Amino acid sequence: MAQKKKRAAGKAVLVTVLLLAALLFLFPLILIFLNCLKSQSEITASLLALPTQLHFENFPNAMAQMNYLQAFANSILITVCSVAGLVLFASMAAYQVVRRKCLASRIISGLMVASMAIPFQVLMVPSVIVARELHLVNSRPGMIVMYWGFLLPMAMFLYQGFVKGVPRELEEAAMIDGCGQIRAFFRIVFPMLKPITATVAIINILGVFNDFTLPLIMLSSQSLKTLPLSFSVFYSSYLNEWQLIMSGLVLSIFPVLVFFLLMQRNIMDGLTAGALKG
Template sequence: MDKKYTGKTFTVEILAILLGLVFLVPFYYVFSNSLKTFAEILTNTSALPSVLQFENYINAFKQLNYLKAFTNSLIITVASNVVLVVFCSMAAYMLVRTKKKISNVIFMIFVAAMVIPFQSIMIPLIKTTSSLGLLNSVWGLVIMYLGFGSGMTIFLYHGFIKGIPVELEEAAIIDGCTPFGVFWKIVFPLLKPITVTVVILNSLWIWNDFLLPQLVLQDASLRTIPMATFFFFGQYTKQWDLALAGLVLSIIPLLIFFFSMQKHIIKGITSGSIK
C-alpha cells in the first residue's frame, strides 16, 4: 500500500527545495556578476545586471588565451585519468586476489595516504621533482596526479573487485588465458561502472586543481584554465568582470561532462558496496 502524502512529507520537500536554492546562490552571484560592468559589480553585487555585458566573455576569452588553456587542462585531465585507471585498477586487482597480510598492509597504506594534507609535503615534493627534472613538464604533473590520486582510486576499485566471482578467472585460466589476459579480457570489462565513477571524480579534482599546477608549470604556455583565470587578479587591481566571465567559461565544460555522466557515480559506488 502506498504511503499517503502527509504534511510532514510536504515540509521535508519544502526544506529540501530551500536547501537546494541555498546551494545555487553562489552560481547566481558568479553568473549574474559576469554580465555586469566592473563599476556595477562594486556598487550592487546582488542585483541583476542592468545591461547584459556579453563583451566580458569575449574579452575574457581573448585574455585567457582560452583555447590554449582549455587544451592544456584537457590533456592533463585525460592523461592523468588514463594512468590512474590503468595502474590503480591493476594494483587493486593484485591486492584483492593476493591473499597475504602484506596485501592488507599495502592497501591500508594507500588508504592512510588519503588523509595526508598536500601542504605538509609540498616543499619536499617540489625539491624532489626539481632534482628529477620534472618541473615545468606536463608529464611530470601527470605523474604527481598518479601519486596523489592512487589512494582514493585504489580504494574504489578494491571494493568493487571483491564482488567479482573468482570462478570467472579460473575458467579463463583453464581455457589457456594468461594472468595478464585474465585481467584485461575478463576482469577489466566488468569494472566499467566503477571506472566511470573514478574518471568523473578524478576529472572534477584535476580540472579544478590550482595549487599543484601553479607550483609545477612555470611556463605561461602550459597554464591550465584555473591558472589563467588567476592572472585577472593583480597586485593593484582585480578585474572582477573578466575574472567571473572567465570562471563561467572554465566551469561550463566540466558541468556538461558532469551532468552527462552523473548517473554513473551512485551506480558505481553502490555496486561496489553491495557486492
C-alpha cells in the first residue's frame, strides 16, 4: 500500500511539473492570442489584462497592411519549390556519393559535412555579392536557388545514411531486367527513402516558411516579400501598432500550426525512423 502511495505521489508531482512546463512554453502564444483582440490603448495599459471589448477588425486591418495574401502566396511558392528541389537534388547526390566508391565521392562528402559547421552569418555578405553578380537578388527564383545551396548539405548528409541501408542487389536485379541507373533510382531506391524524405521535407518546409534572414537580405520589392518579412510594415521610428502586430502574428502562426497538426504523426514517425536508422 505504501509503495502504491509513493508511486501515485510521484506521478502527481511529475504531471504537475509537466503541466507547469507546458504552461511556460505556451505562455508567449497565450499572450499573443490575448492581445490580438485588444485596442492599442489596452495593450499599452496592460499586456496581461483581458480585453474589455473584442476588436475583430484588427485582423482585416492587419491583412490589408501586410498585403497578407500576396505575402502568403510568395511564402508558399518559395517553400514548395525550394523543398521539392532540395529533396530531388539531395537524394540523387547522396545516392551517387554512396554508390560511387572513389576519391571524388569522399571529397564531396567531406566538403558537405564541413560546410555545415560554417554559420550562416559568415556567409551572408559573400552570398549577397555572388547573388548580385548572378542576377539572383530580388527574385523568387533567386531565393529558391539560395535555399537549395544552403540546405543541401544537411539534407544530403541525412540521405546518405539511408541510402547505405538500401541493398545494392535490388538495383542490380532491376538493371538486369532492363532498367537504367536513373530509372532504378526512382523505381527502387527513392521509394525506400520515404521515411527520411518525410523528415527532410517537413523540417525544411517549416524552416523555409518561417525564415526571416535570407528574405531580408535578398528581397527588397514589396510585392516579393514573404510572410515573416511583411511584419516590418507595422514598425516605425515613432509608433508600433501592437494590436496589428499581434493580429499579424496570429495570421502567420495559423498556417504553420495547421500544417504541424495535420503532419504531426508524419513528423514523429520521420524523426523516429531517422534516429533508429542513424
